[in-house]
Amino acid sequence: MSIARILIVDPLSSLGRYGQLLYQAFLTLGDVRSYWKNFVQQMVSIGLESIPIIALAAAFSGMVTTVQTAYQLVSPIIPRNIIGAIVVPSMILELAAVVTGFILAGRVGARIAAELGTMRVTEQIDALEAMGLNSTGYLIVPRILAGVVMFPCLYLIAAFVGIAGGAGVGHLMGLIPITEFMEGARMFFKPFDPVFGIIKAVVFGFIITSLSCYVGYNTSGGAEGVGKATTQAAVSSCIFLLVADLLLAITFL
Amino acid sequence: MIEIRNLHKQFDGRDVLMDVSLDVHDGETLAIIGRSGSGKSVLLKHIVGLLNPDSGRVLVDGVDINAISYDELRMVRRNFGVLFQGGALFDSMSSFDNVAFPLRLFTQMTEEEISEEVQICLSMVELPDVGSVFPADLSGGMQKRVALARAVALRPRYILYDEPTSGLDPETSNTIDVLIKGLADQLNVTSIVVTHDMHSVLSIADRAAFIHQGRMHWTGTIQELHESDDQTLRAFVKANEYFIGDPAERGQTAS
Numbered sequence: 085m086s087i088a089r090i091l092i093v094d095p096l097s098s099l100g101r102y103g104q105l106l107y108q109a110f111l112t113l114g115d116v117r118s119y120w121k122n123f124v125q126q127m128v129s130i131g132l133e134s135i136p137i138i139a140l141a142a143a144f145s146g147m148v149t150t151v152q153t154a155y156q157l158v159s160p161i162i163p164r165n166i167i168g169a170i171v172v173p174s175m176i177l178e179l180a181a182v183v184t185g186f187i188l189a190g191r192v193g194a195r196i197a198a199e200l201g202t203m204r205v206t207e208q209i210d211a212l213e214a215m216g217l218n219s220t221g222y223l224i225v226p227r228i229l230a231g232v233v234m235f236p237c238l239y240l241i242a243a244f245v246g247i248a249g250g251a252g253v254g255h256l257m258g259l260i261p262i263t264e265f266m267e268g269a270r271m272f273f274k275p276f277d278p279v280f281g282i283i284k285a286v287v288f289g290f291i292i293t294s295l296s297c298y299v300g301y302n303t304s305g306g307a308e309g310v311g312k313a314t315t316q317a318a319v320s321s322c323i324f325l326l327v328a329d330l331l332l333a334i335t336f337l
Numbered sequence: 338m339i340e341i342r343n344l345h346k347q348f349d350g351r352d353v354l355m356d357v358s359l360d361v362h363d364g365e366t367l368a369i370i371g372r373s374g375s376g377k378s379v380l381l382k383h384i385v386g387l388l389n390p391d392s393g394r395v396l397v398d399g400v401d402i403n404a405i406s407y408d409e410l411r412m413v414r415r416n417f418g419v420l421f422q423g424g425a426l427f428d429s430m431s432s433f434d435n436v437a438f439p440l441r442l443f444t445q446m447t448e449e450e451i452s453e454e455v456q457i458c459l460s461m462v463e464l465p466d467v468g469s470v471f472p473a474d475l476s477g478g479m480q481k482r483v484a485l486a487r488a489v490a491l492r493p494r495y496i497l498y499d500e501p502t503s504g505l506d507p508e509t510s511n512t513i514d515v516l517i518k519g520l521a522d523q524l525n526v527t528s529i530v531v532t533h534d535m536h537s538v539l540s541i542a543d544r545a546a547f548i549h550q551g552r553m554h555w556t557g558t559i560q561e562l563h564e565s566d567d568q569t570l571r572a573f574v575k576a577n578e579y580f581i582g583d584p585a586e587r588g589q590t591a592s
Contacts, residue, residue, distance in 0.1 A: 108407070117442075118442060202428075203427075206423055206425060206428075207421040207422070207423060207425040208425050208426075208427055208428075210382070210387050210419075210421065210425065211419065211421055211425040211427075213387060213414070214385050214387060214414055214417060214419040214497075215414065215415070215438075215439050215442075215443075215491075216411040216412065216413075216414035216415035216443065217411070217442060218407075218411065
């Protein structure tokens with residue numbers, strides 16, 4: 085296999101198939117009746133059921149950031165509230181969205197790829213098509229919509245819990261009282277920061293769900309194929325999430 | 338009526354179907370027979386447009402299904418019920434919801450009417466009490482029967498069966514055969530059965546089409562099948578007969 089094929093032809097043809105799949109799926113966007121029930125189920129599965137793990141990860145991220153910031157920066161000549169000024173924007177701009185994204189790439193991305201992959205290899209997708217249903221609309225649209233709607237909600241929860249965790253651990257360890265922490269947080273707060281975080285969460289939600297749907301929908305090769313698709317969905321989601329993170333930062337900040 | 342004209346299909350450079358032509362007449366039950374890997378299931382998927390041919394045409398009631406838009410193809414597909422090899426039941430839904438699925442999507446029936454219709458369909462396949470059971474908790478034969486109930490829910494004009502008795506014990510296979518025959522008579526549908534089980538063919542089919550190495554080797558009525566002196570066909574039929582003795586001799590053509 086030539087290098088040009090690996091580096092140029094294959095990625096471009098995958099991108100073309102990905103675009104075509106999404107186009108075909110979103111042709112049915114107006115046919116809400118066909119995917120409404122599925123959409124609600126996916127909101128629960130992607131959103132509500134992810135809250136505990138997201139909250140846990142965000143809380144620890146906030147706590148670690150506080151402790152490490154205190155370790156690196158606090159000295160008699162630097163005011164303590166700098167901890168809040170660093171931890172809070174870090175959570176809002178970067179950590180809450182990226183931690184949410186990484187955890188959901190594993191939890192949601194892998195599950196979507198495994199579900200659709202199994203449906204593909206057991207001919208359930210063929211069965212949907214044979215009935216006269218647009219299977220991409222029925223299976224892919226509700227998952228992507230649920231991702232795009234629920235990721236920002238999860239991001240907001242992660243940001244809130246992360247900041248609370250950071251402030252809490254700083255207070256409990258005697259590093260900084262909560263009032264000073266919040267005072268520091270307000271010093272450099274920009275209203276655009278949480279807006280940027282929400283934009284990020286929407287983009288991450290789209291990337292993770294759409295990529296995982298693409299990988300799962302095109303699964304072949306039985307149980308082994310489903311295993312490969314699951315891993316590929318999680319890994320590709322993480323990589324594209326990082327690329328998108330950089331591009332968004334360059335574009336908006 | 339379904340007309341297949343000069344169908345050709347390759348996978349990864351390997352010819353799977355070559356110049357296959359076949360007519361399926363309204364109301365008949367046609368068995369497509371052949372060895373494993375001969376291209377039977379691939380042909381079946383072409384009939385409902387799940388695969389596109391490299392060349393050739395499939396006409397359903399005069400409409401070339403490869404020359405119409407995706408939305409038009411979806412409308413044509415609603416005339417079909419398909420029983421897949423493994424049943425292809427949606428494993429996240431109960432048997433009831435599986436059968437109700439096409440009714441909820443494609444009809445304006447109320448939940449009460451759907452419930453009645455599902456019960457009728459499950460009774461047709463002699464499983465009136467499995468509505469609340471999930472596919473994973475059903476045996477292979479029962480899964481195929483529920484899948485058959487789902488396939489007939491919209492009262493299709495054509496029912497396609499992909500290896501309906503494969504992997505089933507002889508008694509369950511017989512039950513499935515009786516159901517296929519009963520549904521064909523009861524609903525007056527056109528049935529296409531892909532199988533390599535000659536017992537099924539002899540008990541349910543009006544005509545048979547024999548695919549050998551990707552080509553349509555022979556077509557004819559069941560009576561003609563019995564009388565044919567085509568050596569390849571006879572070897573295939575004979576290999577299916579009840580046999581005691583050296584397996585190496587099984588399938589040898591009678592001289």
